[in-house]
Amino acid sequence: MTHKRRSTLRDVARQAGVSVTTASQVVNGRSGGNIRISEATRQRVWEAVRTLGYTPNASARSLRTRKTNLLAVLVPDIANPFYPQLIRGVQQVASAEGYDLLVYDADDHPQREKAFVEAILQRQVDGVIMVPFFLQDEDLERITRANIAVAVMSGAPSMIPGVDVLKVDDTAALSGLINHLIAKGHRRIAHLSGTLNTIAGRGRFKGYRRALKEAGIPYDQRLVGIGNFRADCVPGLIEQLFAPDHPAPTAIFAANDVMAIAAIYALKRRGLRVPEDVAVCGYDNIPEAAAMIPALTTIDQNMQQEGRMLARLLVERLGSPTRLPERAVPFEFRLVIREST
Template identity: 30%
Template structure:
């Protein structure tokens, strides 16, 4: 490998002079600087950022821990974060955890040992061990899509799931529906709780009775599980005129089930999703849904971590950034007949 020493030797000058030439210091003659740059090209020298990192105690890398890059939801967030960070010279290291606890822990370990400058995380398994790990971290951390436990006192970026659910249900109600079901996830995550609460509170706000038979919770977060759960819904269907799903995947699963049972959407039942995935705008689906600003979430998380990594008086670090989701009206939600 060609190093700064080789250049110094070649020109008969010292390494410190070469270093200064390469880093645009002022105390160097223009002539020698040019000679150095010339030799750099000739020898195809490339600075070793490893050595640089060791001195500066900065690696210009940021870790981004997400559950699944295969999921367009998260990859879009990742792209948003990456765009901003790479503009600032940071390398983004994606940790794909597949919602596996050991992988989450392993990634944070690796972030410590590789001396990343910051960390953006969407942890799934936030148990005592992981909290302890994050608490002892000496680098900035931003939470994404999850409020950090009080103990941690870290900034976070999320959308207002509660408000989004309220608006979704409110829209359904504004179309005249009164018998509105909910197809959701078990109340194990805060997001699931918030969206369900939004559903319930909005019903109450409009004096619509809460009917337990209109609620069905699924196991997985896949189209398949949405479909299977909807199959169980079908018998009670005549009473229901609209259904609010926890997310687009479940909604699409429901659409599959309904199509399979020859129940017309939206004529016989209206369906509302949450997320606005790419596939939701497909010709055959055209799902009405709440769109989340995914790319922006990534960007805001990046912006926050940048502020934390480069502290200055003028840069206030926000406690949290809560974004709004927006209603996207397509073809699965219409006036009750």
């Protein structure tokens, strides 16, 4: 069975008895400048559009206008509840502005991030939003050189021309969190780190060390477990932290909520109570954090709103006729103290 050809603007024009140009102008709702079309022809064109079931061909349009109306978003691990929230936020403004969204899940593999770069270059997307874990500045520059707008969420605001960044400056929040633990009397505070070759992983680790230093607590290597932001690594790390060769921690700061929650369960399975025996806190404030028992103390970054902000930076840049200077927007953090500490 051969499919009947999808109707084009030419068909519409013929049907309405006008030129292709006119049909195009009507469909695109042009009116400014010296484009004038009588109400009567408008009607006829729309009528033809309706009877033929015409839908514009996005490829042709993009080819001509050099605009794809496509945004891409790269996340390190879509299974982490943090990122779907971010994506939702991005999608809300993207779709309100007429953009569709390409989503790439790097699944924590560096080469998938690289592949992302290649893909968007071919696709000629209008803009990208990324939470890069492995990509270097040179990769970003390659993208901007291809005239693609970029907004990144990052802790290292390495000002690349034309790249907007949502600046994750969580020093204050991290200090607040650690100080909160200290105020509760904790001295042996452990850290479950994220992947350390990522910016977020390093940032949180550094924040932990800095806050300890400020409080005059010596750093103890045995109280740090190097993890990967995922739940699966946690049981093993807890094992290490509570090894009998050194005094056990009384509090744990995990690099994200996913690990913190996993830690709480691991502790419970060892017969330890949270927060009575060990206090636990996380980072992200994912939905589960508020719901669980004990409710998790954490740092909130309202991911949905962050997504919206990133998308907004992007569409502003895209909408502007002149080349905007890059911006660094700091993002608000909130220390959310709940039952787990």
